[in-house]
Amino acid sequence: MFVLSSPSGAGKSTIARRLLKEERNKLKMSVSYTTRPIRDGEVDGKDYHFVDTATFRQMVEDDQFLEWARVMGDNRYGTPRETVFKDLEHGRDILFDIDWQGAQQLFQLAGGDVVRVFILPPGLKTLRERLEKRATDTQEVIDNRMDRALGEVSHWDGYDYVLVNDDLDDCYECVQTILTAERLKRSRQRGMIGFIRRLPEL
Numbered sequence: 001m002f003v004l005s006s007p008s009g010a011g012k013s014t015i016a017r018r019l020l021k022e023e024r025n026k027l028k029m030s031v032s033y034t035t036r037p038i039r040d041g042e043v044d045g046k047d048y049h050f051v052d053t054a055t056f057r058q059m060v061e062d063d064q065f066l067e068w069a070r071v072m073g074d075n076r077y078g079t080p081r082e083t084v085f086k087d088l089e090h091g092r093d094i095l096f097d098i099d100w101q102g103a104q105q106l107f108q109l110a111g112g113d114v115v116r117v118f119i120l121p122p123g124l125k126t127l128r129e130r131l132e133k134r135a136t137d138t139q140e141v142i143d144n145r146m147d148r149a150l151g152e153v154s155h156w157d158g159y160d161y162v163l164v165n166d167d168l169d170d171c172y173e174c175v176q177t178i179l180t181a182e183r184l185k186r187s188r189q190r191g192m193i194g195f196i197r198r199l200p201e202l
Contacts (some may be wrong), residue, residue: 001093001106002093002094003102005119008131011121011171012119014168015168026092027179028092028093030097032077033056035050036077037050053074064080065079066078066106103158115178121165124146124149
């Protein structure tokens with residue numbers, strides 16, 4: 001389970017999309033459930049599963065989420081347990097675009113199977129400029145995102161890797177390197193014992 005977290009506008013979603021494109025046979029995005037309204041251009045079931053608050057609360061009660069959190073007011077986001085475990089069983093790594101609360105819950109649940117990467121902007125002024133340049137939010141929403149960014153950044157030390165995105169291509173290469181290195185860890189080489197035993201015969 002490969003987690004990318006960052007304040008909104010720090011480049012996490014751009015990096016995630018590129019990673020999914022280049023790793024499409026090995027990596028799958030976890031599609032969260034959310035109670036927030038659907039935005040222009042979003043597709044239900046692809047970007048998020050959009051549900052009402054009552055449905056979300058019932059899913060929480062039924063223990064259908066690996067993790068869930070309340071974000072930006074009363075909007076809720078949750079990772080579906082059954083879907084993630086099915087994909088893992090089929091040998092696919094799962095990419096999570098979640099905040100520090102979700103990353104913490106995943107780590108408490110799955111420990112060593114979770115790799116956490118936090119992406120920082122080069123500065124908060126740059127972050128505001130990026131949000132304003134996107135032109136997808138009102139000034140009030142941008143102000144709220146900036147206030148929230150300060151809180152998110154304070155949790156940087158709860159991650160395994162921390163990157164500063166001052167150059168998107170460089171930051172992406174670092175994320176890809178981390179993913180490759182984590183896959184090559186001895187603890188994740190499941191077929192290695194059998195290979196070592198057969199080595200003299202090969």
